Amino acid sequence: MAWITPVTDRTSGSAMMTYEDMNRITGNIGFLYDLCRSDGITIAGSRISKTEWTQNDIITVSDWSNLLTCLGNARNAVGYIATDPTYLMTWDNINEVEKQTQAVYSIINAYDNLPRMNHWVGDPYYAGDPINAGGRYE
């Protein structure tokens, strides 16, 4: 499954959450898991359990718990430190989920694009830190 650019610009509660959104979010989290594994980045846990959603689905607490766990594992794998999103179905919370997937993806992508860095994978990145290709950590 390919990476799909996250949607992070929801601005109000009138935004809707569709099965396509859930496919993108869970698909991206699964993608991050696969990317870590293929890049040799150690990632804890299992791949997200459900990545194919239809209109017949109702998101359960269990589904969301698994989603947050997998997202947290992906963050930890690249040393991206951020607060866990909540269980609330609000526009800003969903934005945060997708922003975190984007951040993790950018870190891995930046790492992959460097010829060599002294930064050890696993060193902490903090939310808000610039991910600068060519940057150097000593």
Add this chain to the structure above:
Amino acid sequence: MPTTIDIENAKQIRQPMDVLITMQVPDDDISLTFSGYTSTAKVADGVLAQKSWPMRTLADLQGNGFSLGGSAVLYDPSTSASATNGKLGVRGNVGQPVSLTVTGDQTITGLTLLVTGAESVTYNGGTHAVDAGRVSFLVGAISALLTLTPSAADTRIQVSYVETGSEIRITNDDLISCIVSLRSDLSVVDPTLPESELNIEAYNDIDISAAVANIPEDTPIYYRAGYDNDMSPARRFYVSGQITWADNVLSIHAVDAVHFLDTELSPAYLTDLYSDTPELAPLVVMRVLRKMGLISSTPYNPASLKKGGANKEVVFIPKGVTLREIIAELSNVFRFRDIPAAYLRSEIDQSKRNYVFSYVDAGEPRVMTTNPSGSRIIKEEDCADIKKQIEQPISKITYKRNPVTSFNGEVGLYSVLYDGVPSGSAQILKGNGVFLSLDDYVFCFLIGQKSDEIDPTSSYKYEPLVPPYNLGQYVTTPSFSNATDLLYGVSDVYPVFTGDTKNGELRNENPIYSQVVPWTVRYDTAWFRWTSLTALWNWLTSRGFIGKDDTYFSTDIIGYKLNIEESEITVSNNVNNGREVALSGPLMGRSFFWSSETSRGEEAFPAYGLAEMLKRSNITGSFTWKGDPRMQPRDVVNFHRLDGTVEKITIETITLKHEGGGTTAEITYRKGVV
């Protein structure tokens, strides 16, 4: 601004009217259980009987998903249903049907479901469309297997509530015929309060015979007609007789609320009068009007007249008279001004208080006045079957009088009113009025004086008259302490006295209704006036109404049934055969009820109302017209004749027929404003 009905009525050929008939079928005492939904449900807790519990808003991806406003919650199977947590009800799979079995602890007459995402519900081969999230249908069985069909491929059926009871809904699609017979009675003599009817026949290809057999009498049913955006106000009728279904035809007969008035006024019915204690108007009348919703329900209880206070009332209660008869009487003789202004509902125009009021139910109860506006127009050129009738001139009215024949040739009954002054003497006026069919419904009230009326030391006492009865002798001038009291009446009446044989007193207690001894002519007739309590006591004792023991007991007094017969009165020149005549004549003294406020000599109520009745035209007629479901009996219409004249008529009856896709109205009327 003309409405759609007005615009259509103005056309030579108008669009067919829509007819809508609805009936709620109650099933209040049945307890329901729900099963059989698991295999077709996505999520469910089966909580369908708690109407007030909200449906939990889940993070449901059906259709366009859910809003991220924060109201949707993740589905947690461990969360139990409650008023706080909400409920799941039964929620199916997107685009898939849902099955649900509803079982009652007794036969379910009908069911109503609140549901979203469903197009229809199928039960027992019949399919019932969901309308605005609600579907209702007859069942007639202990258990019902329902199949709900989704309304779209991407939506989920969600059943939130199931209740017993259903709605029968009949529209043009089902209707074979709907006949609405709306009636008033504009007769000059003895007008009644007639019942209006609704008769319906409609197609129904589902066998609902078992279900309709459970529908009780008096279940409300509503009728409306008109056009999409302009339906007439709903008329409410009540099922009368058994609804039937046979050969795919549903038949319903219903009547308006008039039949509820066919109950004799009973002591029990009147017991609460004393908590109201109206000041001037007769209590029963007030009670009836309040029951009819015509006057304020706010108790009016001036301290000076309250129960148990120093100023007790004597109330003579009618016997053998139904509310319906009373209202029929009131509808022809009672003036608004006879009701204290404080009682009148605000929407009754105070400036019309001098009008006689008329009451029509016709499924949409209204109070009319003697001068309704005649804004509606009917053109003779639009009518068929036009008939005009002239009643035989009412050259005489025959009154029955029996057995009181010793009126010295006087016609009718002397009734007495007095036009007094605040204190001191009051003059009793003699009327030479007449009664109309007294034998069926006469009664009267005596509104007691404000002092304690059965005080042995008082001068306000009864004295029986000794035959031969000569009413002339009772034109007298007794002394009263308060001139606002009204003291005289003739009727069958109930007692308000308690006798004490020990000391020979009659005591005025709160009314005791429990021992009613009907008074009939076989006993005796008597008139009383306020002179001597002792004489009354003796008279009662001599007639056996008061025993010899020394216990307290109640008894009837002044039992009187007046029957006047074989006496004639000519009320007008009577030779105008074939011409319109107006009847007139002195009509003083119909002992129906009185209000001391309005008792003023020969103009006293109810003479006014009776005189108005006799002014009614003797010309009546009928015609068939296209009909208007907003019309009401007693409406006044400007009837545009072919010769260019405009005749004001008052509609007496309307029979609206919706059948064969069209609507017609058979109308009868009386000329003039009644």
